[in-house]
Amino acid sequence: xxxxxxxxxxxxxxxAPTYDAMVALSPGYHEQLRTAxxxxxxxxxxxxxxxxxxxxxxxxxxxSTQALLDAWAAAGxxxxxxxxxxVDASAGMIGEACRKTWPAGMDFxxxxxxxxxxxxxxxxxxxxxxxxxLRNVPDRQALVEEVARVLVPGGTVVLHDYSVAxxxxxxxxxxAVCHAVIVPLAAIKRSDxxxxxxxxxxxxxxxxxxxxxxxxxxxxxxDVRHRSYRGWQDGVVHTVAGGRPA
Numbered sequence: 020x021x022x023x024x025x026x027x028x029x030x031x032x033x034x035a036p037t038y039d040a041m042v043a044l045s046p047g048y049h050e051q052l053r054t055a056x057x058x059x060x061x062x063x064x065x066x067x068x069x070x071x072x073x074x075x076x077x078x079x080x081x082x083s084t085q086a087l088l089d090a091w092a093a094a095g096x097x098x099x100x101x102x103x104x105x106v107d108a109s110a111g112m113i114g115e116a117c118r119k120t121w122p123a124g125m126d127f128x129x130x131x132x133x134x135x136x137x138x139x140x141x142x143x144x145x146x147x148x149x150x151x152x153l154r155n156v157p158d159r160q161a162l163v164e165e166v167a168r169v170l171v172p173g174g175t176v177v178l179h180d181y182s183v184a185x186x187x188x189x190x191x192x193x194x195a196v197c198h199a200v201i202v203p204l205a206a207i208k209r210s211d212x213x214x215x216x217x218x219x220x221x222x223x224x225x226x227x228x229x230x231x232x233x234x235x236x237x238x239x240x241x242d243v244r245h246r247s248y249r250g251w252q253d254g255v256v257h258t259v260a261g262g263r264p265a
Contacts, residue, residue: 035080039080055083063175070100079115104128147175160234171263177260
């Protein structure tokens, strides 16, 4: 995965020590992750023991993993009855995640998401969360098809990301926020400025929500649905969910 003359995973490695502080400055970031996690937990097909196995692809420093655990607890399930594998191509991000305290059943892996999925058997996981992932994957259709393959019948996938394609307002808002806030803050926080510039261009050039929904459907997933969020992020931040037919 490259952008210009640098490797994206390496950029995330450099940004890892300040990443949590940066995303904490994004209004609604953790609340929106929780909304995506709630959608996943609500759609999980629990086994006869009330347990579930979930993948958190592109888990970064663990914010989405924590959102999953919080959603699981809020749904009234026992903390030890969910197993989560957090997968990220950045060793630095996984290192930050591993420094945090987690309950039993958590596993963090440094791997490309598609390559990791290809190691799994068919119908072997109950749910997949991919937060801010699809935009950064070169072969997006391969990712979606592998997710569909590893889901059990009735399993759920939730993708959460920025997308501004097809909306002049959303594109203008995104450009203004990035140029006036995100990139300057990265410089102040001494985070990786080229990474945050990449964030701007990757979202600007990313496919539309309709395209994402179409990918899920073409992979055989059904009940594909979408939501955005209030305020300036309306039409900018999106959650898309779908499931493997039971």
